[in-house]
Amino acid sequence: MTADSPFARFVLVACAAFAALATQPATTAAEPKRFFRADASDAAPYTLPDPLVSQAGRKLTTAAEWNNTRRPEVLELFRAHVYGRVPATAYRQSFTVVHEDPRAMNGAATLKQMAIKIEADGGNGKPVTINLSLFIPNARSGPAPAFQLICNRSIENIDPTRERKSEFWPAEEGIARGYAMAAFFNGDVAPDKKDSHHEGIHGLLNRGTPAPDAWGTLAAWAWGASRCLDYLQTDPAIAKDQVAVIGHSRGGKTALWAGAEDPRFALVCANDSGCGGAALTRRKTKEKETLPVINRAFPHWFNANFKTYNGREAELPIDQHLLVALIAPRAVAVHSAEQDLWADPRGEFLSVVHARPVYQLFGKHALGAVRDMPAIDEPRHGDGAHYYIRDGKHNLTLIDWTSYWDFADRVFGRMSK
Numbered sequence: 001m002t003a004d005s006p007f008a009r010f011v012l013v014a015c016a017a018f019a020a021l022a023t024q025p026a027t028t029a030a031e032p033k034r035f036f037r038a039d040a041s042d043a044a045p046y047t048l049p050d051p052l053v054s055q056a057g058r059k060l061t062t063a064a065e066w067n068n069t070r071r072p073e074v075l076e077l078f079r080a081h082v083y084g085r086v087p088a089t090a091y092r093q094s095f096t097v098v099h100e101d102p103r104a105m106n107g108a109a110t111l112k113q114m115a116i117k118i119e120a121d122g123g124n125g126k127p128v129t130i131n132l133s134l135f136i137p138n139a140r141s142g143p144a145p146a147f148q149l150i151c152n153r154s155i156e157n158i159d160p161t162r163e164r165k166s167e168f169w170p171a172e173e174g175i176a177r178g179y180a181m182a183a184f185f186n187g188d189v190a191p192d193k194k195d196s197h198h199e200g201i202h203g204l205l206n207r208g209t210p211a212p213d214a215w216g217t218l219a220a221w222a223w224g225a226s227r228c229l230d231y232l233q234t235d236p237a238i239a240k241d242q243v244a245v246i247g248h249s250r251g252g253k254t255a256l257w258a259g260a261e262d263p264r265f266a267l268v269c270a271n272d273s274g275c276g277g278a279a280l281t282r283r284k285t286k287e288k289e290t291l292p293v294i295n296r297a298f299p300h301w302f303n304a305n306f307k308t309y310n311g312r313e314a315e316l317p318i319d320q321h322l323l324v325a326l327i328a329p330r331a332v333a334v335h336s337a338e339q340d341l342w343a344d345p346r347g348e349f350l351s352v353v354h355a356r357p358v359y360q361l362f363g364k365h366a367l368g369a370v371r372d373m374p375a376i377d378e379p380r381h382g383d384g385a386h387y388y389i390r391d392g393k394h395n396l397t398l399i400d401w402t403s404y405w406d407f408a409d410r411v412f413g414r415m416s417k
């Protein structure tokens, strides 16, 4: 066969036609939306504490009443019954630049590796050093907004050398979006293990036998997140009032509690945070982690009082929608994963929904009045609150981060940038 034979011409024409077809825009109908499957558990009745009724039964109607009376009461209830109280022991902290590289990430960012050293006043106990890695975008016109990750996975995930990269902390992508990217390893603050109240920050600041309301490990990590924020507040390259705290799973529970305890966090991102995080405790499903199960597996995460509610969840004076409400009127973002039934996606969504009355006191609509979850992979950017259920498994992925950055762009007024 020669190139100009009739057969060869037919083959060429056929190939060209096929190529033309292949480059046509697809004309097939759009994929139908997928929704998280309804589950029967919603039929099981549970009654949530009313965010707008105080313990004494008084109805509140204004933001000032929330701020001055009900919010302090709810915060206290979470300290007393769930996460525990930070000891009053005085401490000193210092910030040291361990390493600085103004041309990190091929010149896109400045890297600062900070050592945040905590010592008890009087010099008692072993000091604790929290290592904070911080990349700041070099292309910026003023102080940069920041995302601070509570890393509950191995430190390879937050490698400041960037030899190892992980979607768990996509620092390059964050920098490209204009966000400073900070991260610390939770184990620097306190080890993730049972009976560890003599170690880490517990060992340094606890005095005597821990009381039933003494801080658990989640509260210690949240406290550590605030110490990192102390540093960020001093760095002129960071926009003080635009720092988001983000965590996944046990780190997501921690991020919520950090945002509740520390109003300097402007945005809280709780990824697949589940039981003891965004998921409603009173809501029960066959698949989800329950209070007795988490208390048995991770007794060190919460205070001792929390264990007394095993099997009597309805008697808790709070539920997790009130944890979300403690963040109001600041912004909150909750993510779930479709296959992560252990974390109870619907329970995570409903916490945000039921925090709405508090957002409304501040003139914010949160997710709106809708109780239907958005479709899978369709983020709902509300007014002060955001929810997203991603296709796939329990994880913090670049897709999650992208959705958090999209919401943060709205919250921080960066939409036109």
Ligand code: GTR
Pocket (backbone or CB within 6 Å): 152, 248, 249, 250, 251, 273, 274, 275, 289, 294, 297
């Ligand atoms: C699970 C635990 C969850 C969640 C998760 C994680 O084993 O039951 O509450 O926190 O660990 O942190 O990855």
